[in-house]
Amino acid sequence: MTPSIESKERDPPVPYDYRAKVIVLGDAAVGKTSIAVRFTKGFFSPEYIQTLGVNFFVQNVAVEDKVLRMQLWDTAGQERFGPVLEKYYVGAKGAVVVFDKTVPQTLANVRGWLDRVKSICGIIPTMLVGNKADLKEAVTAAQGETFAEQLQLSYLETSAKNGMNVVKVFTLLAFEVVKSLERSEQFDL
Ligand code: G3D
Ligand code: MG
Numbered sequence: 776m777t778p779s780i781e782s783k784e785r786d787p788p789v790p791y792d793y794r795a796k797v798i799v800l801g802d803a804a805v806g807k808t809s810i811a812v813r814f815t816k817g818f819f820s821p822e823y824i825q826t827l828g829v830n831f832f833v834q835n836v837a838v839e840d841k842v843l844r845m846q847l848w849d850t851a852g853q854e855r856f857g858p859v860l861e862k863y864y865v866g867a868k869g870a871v872v873v874f875d876k877t878v879p880q881t882l883a884n885v886r887g888w889l890d891r892v893k894s895i896c897g898i899i900p901t902m903l904v905g906n907k908a909d910l911k912e913a914v915t916a917a918q919g920e921t922f923a924e925q926l927q928l929s930y931l932e933t934s935a936k937n938g939m940n941v942v943k944v945f946t947l948l949a950f951e952v953v954k955s956l957e958r959s960e961q962f963d964l
Contacts, residue, residue, distance in 0.1 A: 789835050794844035795952050796866050797945075800888045801873035802881045803855040806906040809935035810873060811849045814945050828853055829863060836949035843949045845869075864895040869902075869952040871944060874919075876905045876912045876932065882922060889926060900951035902929050902944050909934040 799807045808830060815832040830849040835842050848867070850859055872888050874881035885903065892901065903926070905919040916932060923930035929947060933940040 789844075790842065791835055791844035792841040793953060793956050794846060795868035795956065796846050796848060797869040797871065797948065797952070798864060798867040798892070799847060799849045799871045799873065800859070800892065801854075801904075802875070802878075802884050803852070805873045805875040805878070805881050806933075806935045807873050808849050810871070810904070810906060810933060810941055810944070811847050813935045813938060813941045815847060827862070828860075834945070836945060838949050838953040841953055843953050845945065845949060845952075858891070861895055864892060867892070867896050867899060868956065869900045869948050870896070871902050871904055871948060872928075873904045873906050874914070876907050876914045876919070877910050879913050882914050882919070885922070886926075889928075900948055900955055902931065902948050904944055905930070905932040906935060908932040908939060909936050 799811055801807050811830065811832050815834040818833045828851050830851050832847040832849065834845050834847065836845055848863060850863065853859055870892050872885055874885055889901070892899065903923045905914060919932065920930050931940050931944050933944060935941060
């Protein structure tokens with residue numbers, strides 16, 4: 776899904792306390808862009824699409840008495856052709872790794888995505904997301920949960936189609952990101 780430029784605004788002028796780059800990863804067609812669009816209602820900065828080959832979305836999230844401005848980076852299709860460029864990962868403070876519950880191979884490939892996050896970003900708050908929960912599943916919730924447990928990740932099932940759990944993914948991640956920013960005291964204001 777490609778967001779159309781004319782219906783979007785740039786940098787909604789809302790105050791925030793922290794900001795963080797959050798990367799959305801996973802195999803092609805698992806629903807990354809659909810999830811990002813559903814969550815942010817499509818706010819993005821179009822120039823980033825041309826210069827970096829990414830969809831760039833912005834959404835503020837309240838975490839207790841603070842506001843985190845999430846800058847979501849979504850691959851613009853390069854994941855179809857090979858590894859996503861290192862600069863896509865650099866500086867990320869959180870990650871959402873998505874697989875498609877109807878395609879087991881996309882879960883098997885999650886490990887590769889996580890390895891790359893870890894090698895470039897170190898250990899950052901990460902959510903594992905089983906998307907397309909509105910369709911007939913080939914990966915059960917228990918399988919997703921077991922996999923997530925082994926890797927010490929939080930797991931949620933979403934449907935970008937009907938909106939199920941999409942906000943929850945980013946709310947939980949925002950909480951973890953704010954805690955980790957406050958722990959490291961590396962505020963990116
Ligand atoms: P990607 O960004 O990971 O490559 P997209 O994936 O967001 O482009 O989604 C790929 C296809 O899956 C799209 O269908 C999209 O509509 C569909 N899709 C994404 N999320 C869901 C979901 O939760 N449920 C269902 N049923 N479909 C979903 P098309 O046909 O446009 O290619
Ligand atoms: Mg996409």
